[in-house]
Amino acid sequence: MPAKKTTAAKAKSKRPKTYYYRIFFDDNEAKNYMKSKLTHKQVEKYLKAYEKTHQKFINKEFVDFLKKYDRTAELIEISDISY
Numbered sequence: 001m002p003a004k005k006t007t008a009a010k011a012k013s014k015r016p017k018t019y020y021y022r023i024f025f026d027d028n029e030a031k032n033y034m035k036s037k038l039t040h041k042q043v044e045k046y047l048k049a050y051e052k053t054h055q056k057f058i059n060k061e062f063v064d065f066l067k068k069y070d071r072t073a074e075l076i077e078i079s080d081i082s083y
Contacts, residue, residue: 017037018035018036018037019035019036019037019038019039019040020034020076021033021034021035021043023059031078032075032077033075033078034059034073034074035073036066036070038070042069046069050062050065059075063075
């Protein structure tokens with residue numbers, strides 16, 4: 001008889017994945033990444049909706065827009081470092 005999964009394993013398997021995306025289409029030419037629980041298909045869908053209502057594309061504003069659908073969405077800013 002197969003062994004039953006523990007409840008902790010079940011809870012872990014139901015946790016949504018976190019996806020990381022590179023945002024390369026900012027009008028300010030900023031290089032950023034974002035993390036979200038939304039799939040690539042969902043992000044594309046919301047991107048099209050965002051583009052219909054905005055003339056300029058700014059990464060921070062897009063991530064704020066995504067927070068309506070995924071409150072865990074977060075912008076990851078990339079900056080140069082020198083030493």
